[in-house]
Structure formats: structure tokens, C-alpha cells
Amino acid sequence: xxxxxxxxxxxxxxxxxxxxxxxxxxxxxxxxxxxxxxxxxxxxxxxxxxxxxxxxxxxxxxxxxxxxxxxxxxxxxxxxxxxxxxxxxxxxxxxxxxxxxxxxxxxxxxxxxxxxxxxxxxxxxxxxxxxxxxxxxxxxxxxxxxxxxxxxxxxxxxxxxxxxxxxxxxxxxxxxxxxxxxxxxxxxxxxxxxxxxxxxxxxxxxxx
Numbered sequence: 001x002x003x004x005x006x007x008x009x010x011x012x013x014x015x016x017x018x019x020x021x022x023x024x025x026x027x028x029x030x031x032x033x034x035x036x037x038x039x040x041x042x043x044x045x046x047x048x049x050x051x052x053x054x055x056x057x058x059x060x061x062x063x064x065x066x067x068x069x070x071x072x073x074x075x076x077x078x079x080x081x082x083x084x085x086x087x088x089x090x091x092x093x094x095x096x097x098x099x100x101x102x103x104x105x106x107x108x109x110x111x112x113x114x115x116x117x118x119x120x121x122x123x124x125x126x127x128x129x130x131x132x133x134x135x136x137x138x139x140x141x142x143x144x145x146x147x148x149x150x151x152x153x154x155x156x157x158x159x160x161x162x163x164x165x166x167x168x169x170x171x172x173x174x175x176x177x178x179x180x181x182x183x184x185x186x187x188x189x190x191x192x193x194x195x196x197x198x199x200x201x202x203x204x205x206x207x208x
Contacts, residue, residue, distance in 0.1 A: 001100055003128070003188040005205040006034040008049045009109060009159045011130055015100045018077075019056075021063065022095065022106045022130065026052030034208060037061025040074060042095045044108025045086045069093050082119050085112035087137030096123050101192040105151070106130040113143040120151070127195050129153035133173045134160040141169045145176030154198035157188070162207035174202060 002014045009023040010033070021038040026048035038056035041063035045051065053065050064074050069083040069091070079097045086092025086109045096105045105126045115123075131148050132138040138160060139147065148156050156177065161170040174181050179202035186206055 001102060001190045003157070003190065003205065004186075005157070005159065005207050007162050007207045009044065009106075009130070009132055010034075010052075011106060011157075011159065012036065012038070013099065013104065018075075018099070019061070020097075020099070021053075021056040023050040023108055024052040024055045025049055027055055028052075038063040040077070040079070041065045042079065042081075042093075042106070043067040044093045044095065044106070045090050047087075047090065047109070050109055066095075067093070080122060082122055084108075084110055084115060084119060087111045094119070094123065096126075102190060102195070103127045104130070105153070107132060107139075107147075109138050110147075111138055113139055113147045115147070123151060126151050126153040128155045128157060128190070130157050130159055132160040133158045133169050134166050135169055141172035142176050145173050148177060149200060153200060154195045155190075155201050155203050157203050157205060170204070177202060 004012045008025050010025050011022040013020045019038045020040040022042050023044045025033045029048045035058055037058035041053040041056050043051040069081040072079040082094040084092045084094050092108045092110050094107050131144050133141045133144040184204045184206045
């Protein structure tokens, strides 16, 4: 599995020929945003920073779009969309799915860290957690760190930190979870066996 980060909350996950895009950025707000073809487009919020599925429609690939809470199965992959509170009171969909034995959870544009017990139960065990940390319309760094710790993921990948204020948020977030910023990677290549012994390890992927 190869994971890359493309600014805001936009994450690309590739496993073999399968490509999944989480919350791609619309070209109407960033014409230069990364383009590629995806099989699945999971949009957390009805806002241009999160719902740019046209960005991941490329060549012969037109993604299957999931943009609301619910339970889905696409080509043998189960995706759980869980309703939560996003910025400006919008419905934010937290996505939880498993690909090649690795359970992924993307918190989208979550604004309220107080998830109800049923949502936490439905998220279940998390191997890789993508969490927004910028503050403002989404989680504050301290709240993001507290929530991340409560979900007990093996790896924590922050998003929404690429601008100047976001870098300060990243420092605060790293301090709160007891980690260090350290070296940032261009991409994360991950296999199930790589998760052995991991407990809330911080991984920072450079935004491209």
C-alpha cells in the first residue's frame, strides 16, 4: 500500500491497481491540485476543499463516489461512513475501511472532537488514522491529539497542516501526542507486517 498526501484533507491510497481518494480538493479552488484516476472517491463534506471528485476522474478511470454516511460495498471493499459534525455545522462523514488487511480511518473535516460512543464503536480498531489538526474550522491540535489517542491507532497521519499556521499546529499536535516531527516522508509504503509493535506512532507525509 502506498499513501500520499495532496494538501488540505486530500489523501491517495493505492493498493495494486486499486486507487482510493479521500476528500480530494476541487479544481475550482485549486486548479493546480494533483490529478489522477481513482476507483473510489470518498468525500467527507459538501465543500470544495473536500468534494473534488472531478480531480480524480482521469483517463479511463471514473470513480465510484461516496459522499454521505452509510454502509457500502464496492468491489469487495466495505466502507463505513459515519455522521459527525464538520465545520459550519455541516455533516462530516468519517470513513472507515479495510484495504489489504490494513484498517484505515479518515476523519475528514471533523470540527467536534466529542464523538458519541456508537460512532467510536463503529469506527472499531484503527491501524492508520488520518486526522485534521489545523484548528479554525476543524479540530484544534490539542483536541485532535486527544481524540487520536482515544482511538488507539497504530499510526497517526495528520492532515491540514501545510501552510504557515498549520506548521505551528503540527508542532503543538506532535507535542501533545508525545511524538516528534522528525523527518517528513514523500510517501508511506506500508504492509500489514509493518504495523507490528506500533502504538500511536506519528508519521508526517509531505504535501504535494
